[in-house]
Structure formats: C-alpha cells, structure tokens
Amino acid sequence: AQTAQTAQTAQTAQTAPKPNVVVLATGGTIAGAGASAANSATYQAAKVPVDKLIAGVPELADVANLRGEQVFQIASESFTNDRLLTLGKRVSALAKDPGVDGIVITHGTDTLEETAFFLTLTVHTDKPIVVVGSMRPGTAMSADGTLNLYDAVVAAGDKSSRGKGVLVVMNDDILSGRDASKRINIKTSAFGSQWGALGSVVEGRTYWFRAPVKRHTNASEFDIDRIDGLPTVAIVYGSGEMGTWGAEAAVKAGAKAIVHAGTGNGSVPDYEVETLRRLRAGGVHIIRSARVPDGFVLRNSEQPDDKYDWVVAHDLNPQKAKILAALALTRTNDTKELQRIFWEY
Numbered sequence: 001a002q003t004a005q006t007a008q009t010a011q012t013a014q015t016a017p018k019p020n021v022v023v024l025a026t027g028g029t030i031a032g033a034g035a036s037a038a039n040s041a042t043y044q045a046a047k048v049p050v051d052k053l054i055a056g057v058p059e060l061a062d063v064a065n066l067r068g069e070q071v072f073q074i075a076s077e078s079f080t081n082d083r084l085l086t087l088g089k090r091v092s093a094l095a096k097d098p099g100v101d102g103i104v105i106t107h108g109t110d111t112l113e114e115t116a117f118f119l120t121l122t123v124h125t126d127k128p129i130v131v132v133g134s135m136r137p138g139t140a141m142s143a144d145g146t147l148n149l150y151d152a153v154v155a156a157g158d159k160s161s162r163g164k165g166v167l168v169v170m171n172d173d174i175l176s177g178r179d180a181s182k183r184i185n186i187k188t189s190a191f192g193s194q195w196g197a198l199g200s201v202v203e204g205r206t207y208w209f210r211a212p213v214k215r216h217t218n219a220s221e222f223d224i225d226r227i228d229g230l231p232t233v234a235i236v237y238g239s240g241e242m243g244t245w246g247a248e249a250a251v252k253a254g255a256k257a258i259v260h261a262g263t264g265n266g267s268v269p270d271y272e273v274e275t276l277r278r279l280r281a282g283g284v285h286i287i288r289s290a291r292v293p294d295g296f297v298l299r300n301s302e303q304p305d306d307k308y309d310w311v312v313a314h315d316l317n318p319q320k321a322k323i324l325a326a327l328a329l330t331r332t333n334d335t336k337e338l339q340r341i342f343w344e345y
C-alpha cells in the first residue's frame with residue numbers, strides 16, 4: 001500500500017502544474033566569484049549572470065517554471081533610491097502579469113533588508129515576492145547560494161506564501177521583509193529578526209508558524225506605480241561625543257528628515273537637543289530610532305517628543321526607518337501622520 005501511495009504522490013507531483021516564477025537578479029554575493037574555493041569572504045560580488053545562476057541548480061526545474069531577468073549586476077551596498085524605484089516598478093509590473101505566480105529577487109545581503117522593506121511597503125499584490133542572497137560566493141566551499149535560491153523559488157511558487165508581505169528566505173528561514181535584518185556579517189546565519197522567523201523551508205516544502213500583522217503590500221497606502229522620486233533622509237549615528245555636526249551637515253545637504261540612530265532608547269545628548277529642535281523648527285523631521293539592534297523606542301520616554309514635535313521609529317532599525325520616512329514624506333509633512341505611519345507599518 002505504501003508503494004502505491006508513493007507512486008501516486010510522485011505522479012501527482014509530476015502532473016500538478018508547476019508555478020511560474022520569475023527570478024530578478026540584482027547581483028550580490030549570490031552572484032559572486034572568488035579566486036579559490038577557500039575564499040569565502042574575499043571575492044568579487046555581482047559576477048555571475050542570472051541564467052548561469054539558474055542553470056547551476058538543476059533541481060529548480062522540478063519545482064517551478066523559471067525564467068530570469070538581469071535587472072542590475074551590483075553589490076547591494078551600491079543600491080540607490082533610483083535603483084530601488086526601478087526594481088520596485090519591475091516587480092509591480094510582473095506581479096500584475098497573470099502568467100506570473102511568484103517573484104524571486106536575488107540580492108546582495110548588505111542592503112537586502114532595505115529592499116525587502118521597501119517592496120513590502122510599495123508593491124500591491126498578494127503574490128509571493130521573495131528576496132534572497134548568500135553569504136558565500138558560488139565558488140566557495142559550502143556555498144550557501146544554491147540552497148537559498150532553491151528555497152526561495154519553493155517559497156515563491158507556493159500558494160501558502162501569498163498575502164504575507166515580501167519575504168526574505170535565507171539559511172532555511174522564512175522571515176518577514178519588514179523586520180528581517182542582517183545581524184552577522186561573517187556567517188551563513190546572517191539574517192534574523194527580533195520577532196523570529198515566520199517559517200522554514202525544508203526539502204522543498206514550506207512550514208509556517210506565524211504571520212505578520214503590520215500593514216503591507218495590498219493594504220499599504222504607498223504604491224510604487226505612483227512614486228517617481230524619494231526625498232533625502234539621513235541617518236545620524238549616535239555615540240558619545242557625537243557632536244551636532246552630523247545633523248547640521250545632513251540638513252545642509254538637503255535632508256528632509258533625520259533618523260537619529262540614538263544610543264539606548266533613542267537617546268539624544270544634552271548638547272544636541274537644541275540643534276535638533278532648531279532643525280525641526282526649520283521644517284526638518286526628527287525621527288528617533290536606536291542603534292541598539294533589538295527592542296523599540298518609546299514615545300515621550302528619554303525625550304518629550306510631543307513637545308518637540310519629533311517622531312519615534314517604533315521597532316524599526318535606523319535603515320528601515322529611513323525607508324519608511326522617505327516613503328511617508330511623499331504623502332505627508334505632518335508629524336502626527338508620520339507617527340501614525342510609524343505605528344502602523
């Protein structure tokens with residue numbers, strides 16, 4: 001009986017139509033190449049074209065009908081707002097295509113968390129969008145890109161991934177694009193979230209344990225199809241003896257908002273308070289976040305945000321807060337609205 005059932009399962013797998021998944025390649029280490037197999041950290045990112053990446057994992061053909069598109073070939077530290085918009089608009093167009101069931105974006109890991117958050121805030125779709133990278137180039141021993149890509153394609157082709165916002169698949173984990181963050185820069189377990197993974201991919205199957213509750217994709221008020229530019233938002237990193245020059249220089253350079261990556265609970269040094277209040281009075285928004293990777297910044301604790309007309313970034317790290325602030329400023333200049341947005345997304 002078991003043999004009959006195994007045969008039937010195999011036949012169902014063969015006859016069930018495979019999902020159509022598009023791989024959008026942007027570069028990164030997952031497309032990297034090093035001089036020797038021992039080079040896990042010394043290599044050139046963004047070398048291998050998308051068709052070669054796909055051809056390198058023949059098992060992909062078992063789980064999806066795949067085609068690749070080379071959007072960029074860059075290391076992800078070189079992402080700009082313009083590139084984010086180009087990528088977002090392409091993802092949105094593909095998501096509207098009835099012949100596309102899911103989208104995978106291969107991406108460098110350095111700014112993968114920004115791109116994943118940006119897409120989850122701006123692309124209106126239920127279809128799975130999965131961002132994936134690797135920590136070792138394909139030429140290295142124990143390269144992690146092949147399994148990560150396979151897992152990403154599995155997740156993107158799986159109906160159970162729909163409506164969960166943009167996902168990050170790395171190292172067997174399925175994470176929310178909202179709060180997945182690069183937390184270790186030398187190991188394959190690079191990505192995590194203080195709120196935990198949503199699920200796992202194991203041997204070509206997805207397993208889910210939670211779902212995001214914050215607004216995303218179809219429920220978002222931001223729409224990539226209507227955004228053609230983003231304002232400059234600067235992150236000013238908090239430390240002892242940080243001075244006030246970082247904030248001043250950011251505003252001189254045209255920043256419309258400053259994400260203050262404060263110490264502790266988004267603290268502001270006594271000697272900087274008046275500078276930030278003056279910049280706010282001049283129209284620049286001050287968003288208090290924290291350089292501490294976990295936890296969240298409380299409103300009116302540490303600083304009287306109501307009195308100063310400042311915003312807090314909630315649990316978003318500075319780089320995520322920068323993305324949300326830039327998007328929010330395309331729609332409002334009102335502090336209360338900005339704060340609402342930071343609570344809701």
Ligand SMILES: NC(=O)C[C@H](N)C(=O)O
Binds near residue numbers: 029108111133134136
């Ligand atoms: N692991 C990586 O992908 C790092 C690389 N610097 C990138 O972000 O493109």
